[in-house]
Amino acid sequence: MRITVIGCGYLGAVHAACMAKLGHEVVGIDVDGRKVDDLSAARAPFFEPDLEDLLKEVQETGRLSFTTDMAEAKGSDVHFICVGTPQKKGENAADLTYVDTATMGLIPYLSPGDVVVGKSTVPVGTAARLANMIESAQPAAHLVWNPEFLREGHAVSDTLHPDRLVYGVTGGSEQHDAVQVLDAVYASPLESGTPRLVADLPTAELVKTAANSFLATKISFINAMAELCDAAGADVTILADAIGLDDRIGRKFLNAGIGFGGGCLPKDIRAFMARAGELGADQALTFLREVDAINMRRRTRVVELTRELCGGSLLGKRITVLGASFKPDSDDVRDSPALSIAAQLQLQGAVVTVTDPEALENAARRFPELHYEKSTDIALRRADALLLLTEWRDYRDLDPYEAATLVSSPRILDGRNVLDPIKWRAAGWTYRGLGRP
Numbered sequence: 001m002r003i004t005v006i007g008c009g010y011l012g013a014v015h016a017a018c019m020a021k022l023g024h025e026v027v028g029i030d031v032d033g034r035k036v037d038d039l040s041a042a043r044a045p046f047f048e049p050d051l052e053d054l055l056k057e058v059q060e061t062g063r064l065s066f067t068t069d070m071a072e073a074k075g076s077d078v079h080f081i082c083v084g085t086p087q088k089k090g091e092n093a094a095d096l097t098y099v100d101t102a103t104m105g106l107i108p109y110l111s112p113g114d115v116v117v118g119k120s121t122v123p124v125g126t127a128a129r130l131a132n133m134i135e136s137a138q139p140a141a142h143l144v145w146n147p148e149f150l151r152e153g154h155a156v157s158d159t160l161h162p163d164r165l166v167y168g169v170t171g172g173s174e175q176h177d178a179v180q181v182l183d184a185v186y187a188s189p190l191e192s193g194t195p196r197l198v199a200d201l202p203t204a205e206l207v208k209t210a211a212n213s214f215l216a217t218k219i220s221f222i223n224a225m226a227e228l229c230d231a232a233g234a235d236v237t238i239l240a241d242a243i244g245l246d247d248r249i250g251r252k253f254l255n256a257g258i259g260f261g262g263g264c265l266p267k268d269i270r271a272f273m274a275r276a277g278e279l280g281a282d283q284a285l286t287f288l289r290e291v292d293a294i295n296m297r298r299r300t301r302v303v304e305l306t307r308e309l310c311g312g313s314l315l316g317k318r319i320t321v322l323g324a325s326f327k328p329d330s331d332d333v334r335d336s337p338a339l340s341i342a343a344q345l346q347l348q349g350a351v352v353t354v355t356d357p358e359a360l361e362n363a364a365r366r367f368p369e370l371h372y373e374k375s376t377d378i379a380l381r382r383a384d385a386l387l388l389l390t391e392w393r394d395y396r397d398l399d400p401y402e403a404a405t406l407v408s409s410p411r412i413l414d415g416r417n418v419l420d421p422i423k424w425r426a427a428g429w430t431y432r433g434l435g436r437p
């Protein structure tokens with residue numbers, strides 16, 4: 001099939017490459033000429049394992065191209081909308097400018113029978129509005145809502161082997177013409193047994209926000225337990241292992257630490273609350289306010305613990321922060337709890353050095369006032385305390401004996417509970433975890 005992917009950011013660039021890998025002819029469209037140039041040269045504009053190799057592989061087949069010209073959408077059977085829906089400035093609601101602009105820009109190039117597929121995360125009700133816009137201009141075109149569940153750091157495999165496919169169509173019927181078209185797009189994952197659910201438009205939109213809200217709630221639940229464990233002298237990591245063995249609960253997403261960040265969970269729960277308010281159902285989601293509050297409290301807690309670890313004052317203390325991205329295997333620093341903690345420590349008088357294997361450039365753009373150091377060894381030199389805030393493999397594998405020879409005082413706060421306290425204490429370190437005695 002010939003496929004258009006509009007918006008070549010995180011979601012779109014990966015989706016375009018994966019659709020070409022599945023055998024389709026794909027044109028990726030973006031307003032940002034630099035991004036288009038990078039992708040055309042098979043360079044990923046952000047760090048994502050496997051993406052660059054995949055771009056090289058599919059571009060050699062001639063099935064993948066990128067352009068800034070929307071007119072190139074003409075002639076495609078399917079048009080994916082993959083633009084961002086950031087949080088509105090000064091508000092909790094989602095900003096739909098990019099989704100609306102992309103749809104309006106695409107409409108003149110639609111032909112009868114074309115399927116427009118929304119993948120962006122949108123407030124419930126958006127798809128029905130876009131469907132009206134499309135159908136009033138081109139009555140024989142259809143809109144499907146097909147939420148995307150990919151995780152950064154695993155984006156390629158999540159797209160090629162999704163754990164489910166959800167198609168939202170007007171009326172929610174399996175017999176809708178667009179269902180067959182999407183089945184052809186996803187023929188390969190469907191053949192390998194990926195479950196596929198057909199729903200109406202609002203249900204499909206809600207699936208995505210509900211899933212992200214559940215994940216955020218799970219993380220805040222275990223972080224609330226960490227607060228209790230701290231108060232009671234208990235160990236949240238063992239608690240998580242023990243409750244996680246109940247398969248109704250499950251161990252995944254029960255890692256207590258400095259909390260969730262990134263371009264999705266924080267903004268999606270806020271936009272969900274804002275939308276519930278507009279629908280007169282705000283009470284249903286007031287618990288998400290608590291989820292958000294527990295999450296933000298983690299950052300303050302780490303600042304306080306660091307102060308304790310440094311003997312009661314942060315003034316002039318040399319603090320080294322290991323990790324700047326919001327999670328490992330990503331250079332994304334949007335709403336990164338690690339960077340937010342680093343900035344708060346610096347504001348309170350500490351001398352902060354941040355190191356990260358991939359995210360330093362993005363971090364420096366967001367927080368130019370912090371000091372950045374690429375080499376872990378140099379960053380460790382003469383530190384009064386280390387803070388492991390993003391659990392990159394390099395930091396999990398640090399040798400506590402070697403590290404002790406570099407720092408000025410062997411004190412470490414493990415913000416992700418990924419180090420072995422026994423090993424670190426044996427090497428002479430004062431070790432603090434979160435929710436661990």
Ligand code: UDX
Pocket residue numbers: 148149150151152153212215219252253254255256257258259260261262263264265326327
């Ligand atoms: C998330 C959803 O997982 C994905 O399905 C959706 O499509 C987009 O949003 P992503 O933002 O890539 O994906 O990150 P995710 O792996 O969900 O992690 C989010 C944050 O939660 C990270 O900051 C991570 O460090 C934190 N986290 C995750 C925890 O603090 N504890 C956990 O147990 C798991």
